[in-house]
């Protein structure tokens with residue numbers, strides 16, 4: 001039997017993306033049109049501008065994904081689209097395109113949770129990966145530890161009570177005068193600094209929940225105090241020390257959850273998975289404990305439609321389809 005072709009569509013934030021996946025793991029095309037330069041002068045994503053730009057981009061991006069995949073639009077068997085979480089106006093652009101195409105082509109529609117999608121990026125990067133495993137999802141809007149026992153079986157072990165890890169990176173970068181998005185900038189700057197130069201307080205949350213707002217305030221206070229006193233700071237040291245505190249917290253919780261739930265595979269996901277220190281820290285810790293460690297290729301860490309197509313494919317195997325009444329759910333949880 002011919003393998004199923006899934007068209008993935010993603011417009012939850014500031015990337016307009018479309019991808020074609022053959023079967024569950026073979027990526028034929030992965031097109032991402034980023035709006036980052038557009039939002040940079042505002043220091044963050046402006047929702048209204050994001051929606052308008054998605055409207056302009058969505059059809060050309062889908063066309064490009066189809067042509068790069070070397071297939072005909074009529075060969076597509078199903079469409080997987082992000083319906084949340086994300087910006088309402090942005091999500092609606094992808095949803096409208098997906099619903100119209102599914103209707104016109106008379107093919108099924110699959111509604112994908114963006115956060116679950118991030119985890120599935122790993123199945124494309126590592127075709128041998130299978131559940132059960134423990135996943136640490138760290139993105140701009142979410143931080144969560146998830147136990148995955150099957151392709152459609154997730155158990156939320158803990159999540160952020162306030163700021164997500166990526167959000168903390170972005171806010172601190174902004175105050176330090178670095179461009180949006182701040183995560184990659186802090187990552188770069190931290191390589192030049194001493195991670196043990198400044199001791200920032202470790203977030204004190206029991207169990208597997210996270211909290212990064214206290215740490216964020218501590219770093220902001222440190223920067224403000226130095227400015228008021230007219231003291232010069234070594235920004236590379238600040239970046240490295242802040243990053244180390246975040247990475248150590250994420251790694252500690254992940255490793256203790258793996259031990260408690262007896263999971264021998266750790267799967268990193270979300271935009272912050274692109275952080276070089278987080279990847280290195282977890283890799284080393286996993287090696288020491290004899291755990292297998294997976295993380296997506298850089299381009300599949302941040303927002304893309306390949307992960308949405310992959311998540312959608314595994315839902316379709318269990319006939320979890322949506323219909324034309326599908327709406328955006330901006331605050332969708334896991």
Ligand code: KG4
Pocket residue numbers: 013118138139140141142165166167169170181182183184187270271272273274275276301302303
């Ligand atoms: O998953 P993602 O692309 O979008 C959301 O679903 O939120 O994640 C974006 C987040 C941003 O906060 C960005 O600063 C962060 O991922 N990020 C990084 C790195 N690359 C992206 N954070 C730390 N280090 C990086 N190298």
Ligand code: ZN
Pocket residue numbers: 114118139140270271302303
């Ligand atoms: Zn994302």
